[in-house]
Amino acid sequence: MINVDSLTKTYGRFTALQDVSFTARPGRVTGFLGPNGAGKSTTMRVMVGLTPATSGSVTVAGRRFADLPNPGLEVGVLLDASAQHAGRTGREVLTIAVATMGLPRKRVEEMLSLVGLTPTEADRRVRDYSLGMRQRLGIATALAGDPDLLILDEPANGLDPAGIRWMRDLLRGFADRGGTVLLSSHLLGEIEVIADDIVVIGNGRIVAQGTKADLLAAAGTLVRCRDLAGLQHALAAAEVDFTPTPDAPDALRVDADPEVVGELACNYGLALAELRSADSAGLEAMFLELTADTQREGVAA
């Protein structure tokens, strides 16, 4: 369990985090989603005590991270896979971590094989590693202490599709055995396929949070119809909210279940070209909308 309570962080007059609160629960993968510079990494650094908060607090497993006697055995942390000494071999990086935690040396080989780094790769220096290999090494370090919680900042960066699939299954298994996983990403698709709960941050504030199912349900229905004006008239008459979507000129995103929209269309004699739950399209629209203020590029709405 990770509990973030009214976290605020200011740098002079710039507010990086404002009143950020959320909880990552055991047995669930919590996705921490937001565009670049939204405050994901800052929040994670505050969690593990690397950045002092201006106000607010974070507890992991019920305590402040700094009060954990041997944090590596309770919380696995990967903040930046590139932050490794370029002159050490992958095996040496793991050996140092394992030695710090006081674990037997054989744990190094176990972790290397778990993350799929071959003995030859493990003997290469980190400067010669691809980003994907560094991520695997970082995951190995985070998992070495057999922790109950994982805090991972953009762990899928640099992984190939097979690697992303591997990571997803690894984290799913970890959560299914009762572990707590918090992982951040700026890519909705990445979070969507793995997270049970989603926390969306934009401009240093939490803009949405809930279970993936709830957030998807809130995303509404996508409907396409050749007679768009007729459909709009029908929806307006039934007092159902709708918005145009940027995806297709003849499509609408409707704040209602597909069943409701289907019945309505039937009553008005409208032939539908497509009718489905908006799912990711809706979530993406919501993500862009919620974080519109912080986007570097203007959002065409």
Place this chain on the structure above:
Amino acid sequence: MSTLAITDAPVAATRHKQPPAPIPFRRILGVELRKMFDTRAGLWLMASIVILAVTATTAVILFAPDDALTYGSFASAIGIPMAVILPVIAILSVSSEWSQRTTLTTFTLVPSRSRSISAKAVLTVALGIVSMLVAMLIGAVGTVVGSAIAGVDRVWDAGPGVLSTIVLAQILGMLTGFMLGVLFRNTPAAVVGYFVYALVLPGIFVTLASVNTWFADNRGWLDVGYAQGALFEGGLSSQQWAQVLVTGIIWLVLPMAIGLRALLRSEIK
């Protein structure tokens, strides 16, 4: 990445574990010691202590006149490269963590930054003592070999007194390097800082002393290099010891305190 096999990871297999025992300080010492040697750069720096001591000794045998083949000559010849290499090792033990960004891992595995830094400080001093013992041993071998080659008597003109103040001077130099590492937390800046300490400041002080009689009279209380220079000669008066102490507080303890305070509170990125 040959395999993408999804193994059933030995991860989080047991819930409700016993709370782990705190990390003992000696384990942190062991890990930090390992980190000094486990890169090519680190290994070569350590090796360079021996290489430079041997080189300096050889140079004395080859180039010094026969009557200068005394232990004192070897000791001061070895002291010069040591005074450069040891502070650099001390700087890197701190600053490389920041330059390589390994602090992200170090301080998440050991959240108490003061424990990691203390371990580094203890190892720096220990390494200084060991290096100087090795250097003295090499100097002694040089004295025996050099006098035998030249066919002159062995002269042991550097006793335990001056040798121990030389070791103290070298350790103060290392702690100065350590302080600069703590203060700047950046390798190039700290190395430049060290050369300002070792080369630029003495020049400024010499100039000051030549133009200002008050400063010339009180130089020992302000000029750290001047005060510590007495340690290489040995036989310090109580006033000279007081000057080593006072300049140490001004040029080492105070900036160290400022640096440590900043290091413990700073944001690790």
